Amino acid sequence: MPADLPNEMECLDIEDVASMLGKSERMIRNYIKDNGLPFVGDGRERRFIWAKVLEWYVAYRINLDGNRGNGLGASSLAPQIPTSETFDEAALRKLRAEADLVELKLASARGEVAAIADVERVLAASSISIQTQLLAVPSRLATQMLGLEDHGRAIAILEAEMRQVLTNLSTIDAVREATGLADREADLS
Structure with missing residues (x-):
């Protein structure tokens, strides 16, 4: 191993980098050639230091995508970038993310997770x-209240009506109504 290469535990080959970034090896070679992805060594001895690759890739994506209107500039993102992350730590983080995704899909299949659009539809309904x-x-109380001079009787009528409205509201099947609303909206479009 040439003297300019760090120890083997800190270095990745092109296949490792492609896997960690979720890109093809060809894309990694294009990043090297066209965009300056950092590496050490030459030819078959070419190796990548994960911390430098990750730092470069985040900066590359920020430059490519911008902040997409989220109000965060590159300087506010910098403290959150784990530039000292080792390959093993990144692999573990990736494994955890994949496990979380599987758990989320399972919870969704069990009906334990609701999509934001579904919740919004239920709340709207x-x-x-x-x-x-x-x-x-x-309008329901207008005829009952017309000409009523007994203050106590007026309050009793209003309270009874409000209790009835609240009872009706407490028995709303919002999911069924939201589904019906969505069906009606789909029919209109």
């Missing part, structure tokens, strides 16, 4: 139902 029922109260 619930809000519409609440709004509809509350806005219907004045």
Whole structure:
């Protein structure tokens, strides 16, 4: 091994780098040739130091993609970049991420995870139902309250109506209503 190469535990070959970045070996060679991906050695002796590769790749992606309007510039991302991560630590992090993904898919299959769009649809349907029922109260009570001079009786009528509305709202099957709402929206489009 040439003297300019770090010890073998710190070095990766092109196959390792491609795997860790989720890219093809050809893409890694293109990164070297066209974009300056750092490496040490030459030809078959070419090796990569993971910390330098990761730092380069994050900077490359930031430069390529920009911050996509998230308000974070490159300087605010820098402290979060694990530049001293070893290959073993990165492999472990990747393994954990893959395990988390499998657990998420399993929980989703069990119905333990809800998509944000589904939750938004359920909340929208619930809000519409609440709004509809509350806005219907004045028209239902108008005839009962017309000409009523007994303050106590007026309060009793209002309380009874509000209790009925709250009872109705507590029995809303928001999921069924949201599904119905989604079906109606799909029919309209």
